[in-house]
Amino acid sequence: MNTIVKNGKLLLTCEDHFETADQDLYIAGDRIAGIGAQPEDFTADETIDASGMLIIPGLINAHTHVYMTVLRGVADDVPFEKWLFEGVMPKEEAMSSEEAYQSARIGLMEMIKSGTTCFNDMQMFIGQACRAAVELGIRGVSGRGLAGDLSEPVPGGSRRINEAFQEMQDFGKEPLLTFALAPHAPYTCSEDLMRRVPQLAAEHGLRLHIHLSESRNEVENCIKEHGMTPIAWADHCGCFDVPAVAAHCVHVTEDDIRILAEKHVSVASNPASNMKLGNGFAPIPEMLSAGINVCLGTDGAASNNRLNMFHEMSLMALIHKGNKEDPVSVSAAETLRMATINGAKALGLDAGEIAPGKLADLVFLDLSEPSLMPFNENTDPASALVYGATGAEVDSVMVGGKMILQGRKFVNH
């Protein structure tokens, strides 16, 4: 299937900024084939008129838990440990697979309607988020959350690892899905599990997805138990010997930042969740200076409570300015890169920018929405998207060359 997208305004990635161009876009199958000039041997099966639309690369939510969407609002304004152990975990345990599927559907619909084309999920109900993602047509990376101990037979780490591989077998042929191994966190995983998971990831060519250094207590307890910070501990156990996405990384030392940079770990920052649970601010400016690939996530709806990457971008660009009393800290362009090309890099995807050869994961924003006005030759597009847009401007969404939301309506199914 070949598609020409005509009359749209394309958002193009440059070295350190973004530009727009009024050019046609050529899509062959699931990838961008050309911009401006028609590629050789290209015959269009379909033409999309994108008049009045700003076309941006789809946003990539680098850390979430979509099965938790029905837990939105169940434990707000309570301390982190109370939120997790008394609010979220008992309700998760009482949840059925069908509820997890419905929950994932709601969460993914919210994401698509606010311009997300790919989500990096850590889940507890194998197959349910995958099933919802396939139905809605969104791209996803699924990681069964791993916890426990390898020595206990049931329920434990081994069972969860088996479930992770079962899901890969069940959904491995789905073109929009890839998989990661997702040890939940050092405080829920035994040492043998923390060591075994990266070995398995290396054997199977998988990425690793983990929570690290989210709260002050977690760091203090890890130092008491293992004599090192969660990041040093994860490194010690081999977690960074494979491509890894570490969510949060709020309470980190200079040494932690050095380890993350040296081991090319991608940090998925979740500013709303970190603030809502009173965990603080990740040192994003320091991480960017160290050359770390910082990407952006919403976390689950129980701790955000939105799954809207426009909201998350706005927070990311604002909070560090406020926290550091420095208006040049974390620019709009840096933030937009986190939500697009950095997210793609973290997940090993050829996506996150409008360029030939990249996956055709695109979001069409309605430039007639007041929140995007004025949008003219003097407008910095990154600033318009990060500080002005809310996600309500999303008119249509394409994933892998196929429209999944058109005129604000779901069209995949």
Ligand SMILES: [Zn+2]
């Ligand atoms: Zn999380």
